[in-house]
Amino acid sequence: MRIALVNPITRRNQGYHTVGSYIPQLGLQVLARLVPPEHEVDLYDEVFGPRATDDGLTADRYDLVGITGYTSGATRAYEIAQLCRRRGIRTIMGGPHASACPDEALAHVDAVAIGECDEIWPQIIAEAAAGRMQRVYHGTLSDLEALGLGGGAQRLAPVNGKYSVSAIQTSRGCPVGCEYCSVTQFNGAPIRRRRIADIVSEWNETTQPFTFVVDDNFFGVGPKHAEWAKELLRALIRHGKRRLWFSQTTINMGDDPEGLRLAYRAGCRGMLVGFETFNAESLKEYHKGINRNNLARYRELINAFHRAGVAVFGGFIIGADQDTPDTVAETAIAAVRLGIDIIQITNLTPLPGTKMYDRFLKEGRLLATSYPADWERYTFTETVYQPKNMTARELDEAIYELRFAAAKESWVNKRALRTFLRTRSLTTSLFVHGMNKGWKRMARIQAPHDAQRFGFMPQPTPRFAKIRDAFRIHLQPA
Numbered sequence: 106m107r108i109a110l111v112n113p114i115t116r117r118n119q120g121y122h123t124v125g126s127y128i129p130q131l132g133l134q135v136l137a138r139l140v141p142p143e144h145e146v147d148l149y150d151e152v153f154g155p156r157a158t159d160d161g162l163t164a165d166r167y168d169l170v171g172i173t174g175y176t177s178g179a180t181r182a183y184e185i186a187q188l189c190r191r192r193g194i195r196t197i198m199g200g201p202h203a204s205a206c207p208d209e210a211l212a213h214v215d216a217v218a219i220g221e222c223d224e225i226w227p228q229i230i231a232e233a234a235a236g237r238m239q240r241v242y243h244g245t246l247s248d249l250e251a252l253g254l255g256g257g258a259q260r261l262a263p264v265n266g267k268y269s270v271s272a273i274q275t276s277r278g279c280p281v282g283c284e285y286c287s288v289t290q291f292n293g294a295p296i297r298r299r300r301i302a303d304i305v306s307e308w309n310e311t312t313q314p315f316t317f318v319v320d321d322n323f324f325g326v327g328p329k330h331a332e333w334a335k336e337l338l339r340a341l342i343r344h345g346k347r348r349l350w351f352s353q354t355t356i357n358m359g360d361d362p363e364g365l366r367l368a369y370r371a372g373c374r375g376m377l378v379g380f381e382t383f384n385a386e387s388l389k390e391y392h393k394g395i396n397r398n399n400l401a402r403y404r405e406l407i408n409a410f411h412r413a414g415v416a417v418f419g420g421f422i423i424g425a426d427q428d429t430p431d432t433v434a435e436t437a438i439a440a441v442r443l444g445i446d447i448i449q450i451t452n453l454t455p456l457p458g459t460k461m462y463d464r465f466l467k468e469g470r471l472l473a474t475s476y477p478a479d480w481e482r483y484t485f486t487e488t489v490y491q492p493k494n495m496t497a498r499e500l501d502e503a504i505y506e507l508r509f510a511a512a513k514e515s516w517v518n519k520r521a522l523r524t525f526l527r528t529r530s531l532t533t534s535l536f537v538h539g540m541n542k543g544w545k546r547m548a549r550i551q552a553p554h555d556a557q558r559f560g561f562m563p564q565p566t567p568r569f570a571k572i573r574d575a576f577r578i579h580l581q582p583a
Contacts, residue, residue, distance in 0.1 A: 106144045106234045109167045110136060111158060113174055113181035114151040115481045126543065127152055128317055131272040132173050132200065134257030139226045144234070146261070151181070153266030158185060161264065164193045169233050172214065173200035176456050179480040183213040195233060199244075201291050202480070205458030209477065211240065220244035221277070221292065223254040246293045249277065255299040259310040271311035272319050275304050275337060279321045281355065283379075284392045285422070285453060285461045288321045296325050298333055301340050308345045318352035323376070324364060326395060331361055338367035349532060351375035351418070355395050359406030365413030374536040375416040375447070383439050384432075387425035392460075407444050414530040416537050419445035424453030424500055426493040433503040434571035441578045446524045446537045447544070450507055451485040452500060453492075465490050472497055486551075498559075505555040506563045506572050512548040514576035517541045523579050 112130035133148055140146045147167075149158045162170055162185070170189050174182040179202045186196045199218035203210040207217045218229065221244040232238045249255045255274055262268065276299065277292045308316075324334050354376045358364060368376075380403070381391055388397040399406060410417050421436050433450060440448045455462040455471065465471050473479040473489035482489050486504070488497035521538035525531065556562055563569045 106168045106230065107166060108140060108144055108146045108169045108171065108230070109149055109162055110146060110171045111149045111162075111173070111182075111185060112151055113158075113172060113178040113185055114155070115177040115181060115484055116155075117177075117481050117484060117487075127266065127269045129257070129268045129270075129272040130173065131257050131274060131319055133171075134259065134261060134272070135223065135255065135274075136171065136226050137261050138256055138258040139223065140230060141227060144230060148261060148263040149265055150263040151178075153263065155181070157265030159188065162189055162192065162194060167194055169230075170194050170196045172196060172198045174198065174202045175200065176202045176205075176480050176483045177485075178202070179206075179210075180477050181481070183210075183477055186213040195238065197229065197233075197238070197242075201287050201456075201458065204291055205287065205456070207241065213477075216240055216242065218242040218244060221246060223247050223249075224252070246278070246295075246297065249297050249299045253300060253303055256303055256307045259307060260312065268313065270315045270317055271313040272317045273304070273307055273311065274319050275299055275323070276320050276325075280326055281322065281395060282392055283381075284390065284464075285455060285459055287456050287458045290458045292321070296322065296330055301337050304337060305340050305344050308341060308348075311346075311348070314348050316348055316350040318350055320352055322355055323352040324354040324358040324361070326355060326357065331358075331364055335361075335364050335367050338364070338371045341371040342367065345371070348372050349374050349536065351377065351416075351536065353377040353379075356380070356399050356403070356406050357395055359409040362409060362413065365410060365415055369414040369530075373415055374530070374533045375418050375540070376410065377418040377420055379420045380440070380445075381420065381422045382425060382428075382432075383436065384425065384427050387427050390425055390427075391422075404443050408527075411444065411527040414528045414533055416446040416524055416528065416533050417444070418447040418540065419449065421448065421450045422453050423450060423504065424488060424490075424492050428492065428500075429494045430499045430503040431568055431571070433507050434568055434575065437507060437572060437575035438578065441575050444523075444527060446520065446527075447540045449544070450504060452488050452504060453490075454483055454485045455490055456483060502559055503568070503572075505552075505559060506569050507575075508548040508555060509552050509563045510569070510573045510576055511545055512552045514573060516576040516579065517545055519579040 110133040137146045172182045189196045196214040197216040198210045198214040203217050204219045210217045216238050224247050276296050278296045279288045280294045282289045349372045455465045470491040473482045488500045521534045524537040525534035
């Protein structure tokens, strides 16, 4: 049987999917690795555009099309499924969105796989080959270590492009359970680890010099998690190929100098930390207990990352019930003054399958509900609900001003220099330079579309002056 695995991408918000590093859709690489050898498999990743998908998915080439999908890509996923249906190709959809909205997905595809599919994927393929594919499959939270699961087909490139980095996963699950996040719902609360030997083996298979370790919480939240992570880092130092990488973690990693030093020695040059907000009440609303408990220690913990040579990539979300349009500028300035090297500010987005989506739905606060068309608006760059202290447009305009300032101001080189002075690591400062350069490039591409959407260019208001100041603060003392 011939199988195509497809990663659909929203067509909205040019620049957020079409500019920057091309990172693999690791879930599809994991499934590709599990395809029995008597079958053939191809990958189509629409980060490289939709044309190859439209042209390539034909009945003379494929017998089954598997579609993954985050919520923002669901609208496009259904279009692909309808195209396949017209051409007589069977389809199955999985991933976070289909798992959260299986009945909706079933209106467009022949079958839906709910949850993690590692264990059931060979069964799905066998039943599809025999012509008796079920309508609904339920996956399980597999014991990755015992079953040797979680590895991806690192050398399988998409038919329509070439990735610029590699992706690998060492664990799944996150116990934090943020109200807006679908990870705990989809991958479970317990952190499930892979075999260290398997991770090192896959690490050495990857062909790219830079790797994104896609764990949602690399270091975990307690001593047991930390010790496992350090054991993995020691194994990578001893047996892994030398390559640079970054991952995602919680701020508590800053309390483990040994873990940070091992991470740097193993090639880590940056960690994405979800700070989300500097407001304690908002952190409580988000169920972000670790951050709330460490809010007064942010500078101390960030400095610990820097002393080890590791940059801090700060993720922030605007739109909590305590936020106003001025929160965007205040957050950006506070983040820079704390020494955060890379700053990403996004719109709060209630994804289906999360506690926040259910709460906003009950409160009647969701604004984008013409599904499935409106799923394309759930991109973290547009407000799709009614905030409490501003209108949705006011929040969008404030973040538009941030992108406009990022595109116009000269700050990328100075931010990289500041990172070098803090970390004393040339490779870390180069990583920061590359990430911020990509962020600015995306802002430049998005700004004209924002201007057309909102009908104005940012003016020198006090709020915009504050936002602009955030890109002019560079070498302040720690």
